[in-house]
Amino acid sequence: MDNMTQDLWQHYQTPLFLLTQALSCNFSFAVITAHNPASTLLSSSQNRLLDRQLLREIELLGSPYRALIGASPDLSHMEKSWAVFIDRSMALQLGKKFNQYAIYMVERGEVSLVPCTLAGYNEVCLGRFNDYVRLVYELPDLVT
Template sequence: MSESNSQWQCYQEAEFLFTQALSSELSFAIITAHNPKGQILSACQNRLLDRRLQFEIQQLHRPYRAMIGASADRCHMEKSWAVSIDKASAIRLGCQFNQNAIYFVEHDKLQLVPCLLSKTKQQEEVVIGPFSPRVRLVNELPDFD
């Protein structure tokens, strides 16, 4: 399995940490600025990118919420944002921050949507399944310092 296929599989196994439950009727995107193009950056570099992404999200004047995308074993976690925007806008934002993919949730259906990877035709959008079973409620989000 190539590195991009292995990464694509990992994306499909993600869980999502929230401090509050979301309605299953909401449609929203999950976007991160961490680790552009799948390259692991320092906490400081990721924090700077995250602040830039948050600024861009605020300019959209749409509801949003901080959250964490994580591997099931919590060995890998990325600060992310759940943003109430359409899929096309989410893809543009993902591309702007050099992300391989974003997630899109529509009526509790989780989709993995390629951004940069779609340009090379290596990956296609995947409907992963129900979103709510992948949500983990936490008292507070982990700190990335």
């Protein structure tokens, strides 16, 4: 495990989720993005294309979903993401399909960081999902 990947893993453990409406934690759901696969920074147009592909995959599942932004606490890094009401195995398949290092799973109101394509990392329970949520009137436009 190189230092850069370890640093990323640490950063993933302090997420901020920007939502336009509260999500019920009575149901399990995953938070998944298609942005910046394998932590490679892409242009906003490349990320939008991947996001549209992910949305098509989500719609094919026929499960409820909501748009959100996954961000660093200081908002210096933001990625369009989706809360998708699917089980863990489906969520991991989607994360792997879009070459994501990790996804977030919310189960019984607790959020965990779950590795997808990173070998040698273990799932980390981060605590209550709502502690990482900020409600906003509208999601910010993302430009890189």
